[in-house]
Amino acid sequence: MAVRIRSPLRWVPLALLLAATAVLSGCLGMGEGPQTTIVPFSDHAQRIQDLYVLVFWMAAGVFVVVEAALVYATLRYRRRPDDVLPPQVHGNTRLEVAWTIAPAVVLFVIAIPTIQAIFAAATPPGSDGLEIVVTGHQWWWELEYPDAQVVTANEVHIPVGRPISFTLKSADVIHSFWVPRLGGKMDVVPGHTNHLYLTAYQAGTYLGQCVEFCGLQHANMKLRLIAHTPEEFDAWVQSQQAPPSQAAGKAQEGAQVFARSACVGCHTVAGTPAQGKIGPNLTHVGSRTSLAGAVLDNTPENLARWLRDPQEVKPGNQMPNLHLSDVDIEALVAYLESLK
Numbered sequence: 001m002a003v004r005i006r007s008p009l010r011w012v013p014l015a016l017l018l019a020a021t022a023v024l025s026g027c028l029g030m031g032e033g034p035q036t037t038i039v040p041f042s043d044h045a046q047r048i049q050d051l052y053v054l055v056f057w058m059a060a061g062v063f064v065v066v067e068a069a070l071v072y073a074t075l076r077y078r079r080r081p082d083d084v085l086p087p088q089v090h091g092n093t094r095l096e097v098a099w100t101i102a103p104a105v106v107l108f109v110i111a112i113p114t115i116q117a118i119f120a121a122a123t124p125p126g127s128d129g130l131e132i133v134v135t136g137h138q139w140w141w142e143l144e145y146p147d148a149q150v151v152t153a154n155e156v157h158i159p160v161g162r163p164i165s166f167t168l169k170s171a172d173v174i175h176s177f178w179v180p181r182l183g184g185k186m187d188v189v190p191g192h193t194n195h196l197y198l199t200a201y202q203a204g205t206y207l208g209q210c211v212e213f214c215g216l217q218h219a220n221m222k223l224r225l226i227a228h229t230p231e232e233f234d235a236w237v238q239s240q241q242a243p244p245s246q247a248a249g250k251a252q253e254g255a256q257v258f259a260r261s262a263c264v265g266c267h268t269v270a271g272t273p274a275q276g277k278i279g280p281n282l283t284h285v286g287s288r289t290s291l292a293g294a295v296l297d298n299t300p301e302n303l304a305r306w307l308r309d310p311q312e313v314k315p316g317n318q319m320p321n322l323h324l325s326d327v328d329i330e331a332l333v334a335y336l337e338s339l340k
């Protein structure tokens with residue numbers, strides 16, 4: 001025989017379950033996370049959010065109607081002691097037509113704005129658009145500004161208020177480009193060019209990452225998108241176009257170590273014989289806030305740690321341990337930090 005628990009403690013498991021659901025689903029502090037998808041910061045993200053809100057409320061309406069009917073029917077028609085078998089029926093044309101038309105209307109109401117949003121998202125900006133070519137590499141992002149002739153890595157600088165046209169390519173396998181607060185995500189496919197258009201509303205730093213499993217260091221293929229005011233953006237472009245300042249002192253020694261090491265085969269520093277294309281362009285690496293797929297903050301300590309053994313930081317990545325001496329590492333750090 002089943003034992004009935006009547007103590008108020010019987011609600012404890014339910015309360016714990018609800019609390020765990022809220023915590024695990026990230027519902028507490030909803031929308032405040034650095035990678036939230038429900039607080040839009042671009043026109044593209046706003047369009048998706050509008051659809052999300054529409055679908056949410058329609059689903060909520062359906063839920064209430066269906067549950068109300070269910071609860072009503074359960075209580076009103078529950079079995080009673082003196083019940084006899086009710087009349088058995090088969091088919092009800094009116095009901096069947098109703099429950100075919102009702103979902104069709106719901107889908108129609110969702111379909112119209114959805115199709116509008118799909119077309120809006122696929123419309124390239126006019127002549128005021130800024131093109132940025134994003135190339136996914138295992139496991140970092142290459143960023144090229146064709147008009148300004150600027151190449152950088154892992155940090156996407158854009159001006160607010162201006163439509164950005166991302167041209168997405170891959171150097172190896174399938175990746176996916178996503179900056180949640182600005183919308184996306186868009187696959188980055190070898191041998192095929194994809195496009196993503198958006199206009200950022202608000203200056204700030206937005207975190208992003210690769211969202212298509214692309215091998216060992218997929219989780220460490222992150223990026224930072226920095227949205228500037230138009231003036232700040234122009235200043236950034238100019239600083240990136242300028243040749244790196246002439247190295248002096250310790251940095252000068254580092255430049256020599258760099259020039260006679262394997263670095264030049266994989267990395268480019270504009271205005272020097274180093275023109276390698278396998279790793280990130282280092283022309284202005286000192287001006288970046290992060291290193292190695294935005295995994296490390298760009299500090300002298302982290303740079304030294306990277307150079308001492310890149311495989312310790314990101315096991316399996318394409319930069320080998322070059323077994324540099326401490327003296328060389330110190331000089332290289334001074335040189336790379338000077339490349340503003």
Ligand SMILES: [Cu+2]
Binds near residue numbers: 175176215218221
């Ligand atoms: Cu990936």
